Amino acid sequence: MSKLFGSFRDLTGNKLTGTIPLGLLIRIQDGNLTLRYDHSPNLCSNNSSCQPTQENRNSKTTGYIAVVVVASVVVVALVVLLLFFVIRRKEEPANIHNQEGDVQSRNRRFTYTELKVITSNFRRVLGEGGFGPVYDGFLEDGTQVAVKLRSQSSNQGVKEFLTEAQNLTGIHHRNLVSLIGYCKDGEYMALVYEYMSEGDLQHKLRGRDRNDGCLTWRQRLHIVLESAQGLEYLHKACSPPFIHRDVKTSNILLDANLKAKVADFGLMKAFNQDGDTHVSTARVVGTPGYLAPEYVSLL
Incomplete structure (x- = not known):
């Protein structure tokens, strides 16, 4: 006051x-x-x-101009960055299932000689399917792998081999077996997968190993649920969607924790990309009784 x-x-x-x-x-x-x-x-x-001096007025004006310039530079940079990602995405191949080069660019390519070293000259057989025998192996860093070598008497040819290799380069899910690499060395062809220590579900259910106990109902339920999640990924999350066409217990593998992963993708087929769900029936392939419902319903 x-x-x-x-x-x-x-x-x-x-x-x-x-x-x-x-x-x-x-x-x-x-x-x-x-x-x-x-x-x-x-x-x-x-x-x-x-009254503000001329110097003060000039400094304020300079400050405003600086803010506008910085904001403009940031906006232009964001637009350029966005355009870069859009153009780059358009240049990426829309379909990964056309040529062997796609496989080589995404996975390691092994020679037959390297496979002999990895498997100790194909010493230990883990199992055998329509493609050929599966051998136990170890990479240079100690990672255990499963090597599926195409047999000369196999009824699955080069087409099925490339189909499985190329399909697996673009699909990745916790309930699908991962492809580590492949071999196409002259007449020798092989696929190198992650190792699943507990083998396949068919083996578990039949109890071939007397040291293994029977699967509990809870374990069975988890295996069924995880297998279904892998198939759901193929049917709904992939673009284009895939149908497996050979879902059976021998193609569901288990790891050390009995986590289920769907395997054997040589007969897998993609729906048309134009939204049409028609599937050609000229050559029906797969194990009878184990074909995907989506495929059977269109036959």
């Missing part, structure tokens, strides 16, 4: 703003008035000092 004592006014601490009236300034200059206005930094003692 201001205090008045004759020709003395104390306005200290009032945090005044604006301009001191001209009449008071004249009295102060004539010595008829003493005015204190401490702690009022925004109070101007003359008209000119309350």
Whole structure:
């Protein structure tokens, strides 16, 4: 609150703003008035000092321009980055199932000599299917793998081999067996998979290993559910969708924790990409009784 004592006014601490009236300034200059206005930094003692100087105006203008320029650069950079990703995505092949080069670009290619080293000259057989025998092996870093070598007497030819290899380069799911690499060395063809220590479900259900106990109903339920999740991924999440056409217990593999993964994709077929769900019936393949329902319903 201001205090008045004759020709003395104390306005200290009032945090005044604006301009001191001209009449008071004249009295102060004539010595008829003493005015204190401490702690009022925004109070101007003359008209000119309350107006921003040209230097201040220029600095503010420069600041505004800098902000606009920086914002424009950021926007342009984001647009360029977005266009880059869009163009790059368009340049990527829409279909990964056309040529062997696709397989080589995504997975390791082994020579037949390397496979002999990995499997210790094909010493230990893990199993055998329509494609050929499956051997136990170890990579250089100690990773255990399963090597499926095409037999010369196999009824599955080069087409089925490339189909399985190429299909597996573009599909990845926790309930599908992962492809590590492949071999196409002259007449020798092989696929290198992740190792599934508990073998196939058929083996487990028949109890060929007397040391293994029977699967509990809870374990069986989990295996069925996980297998279904792998098939659902093929049918619904892939573009184009796939049908397995050979789903059976021998093609469901189990790891050390009895986690199920669907395997053997040599007979897998893609639906047409144009939305048509028609499947040609000129060559019906697969194990009778184990074909996918979506495939059978269109026969």
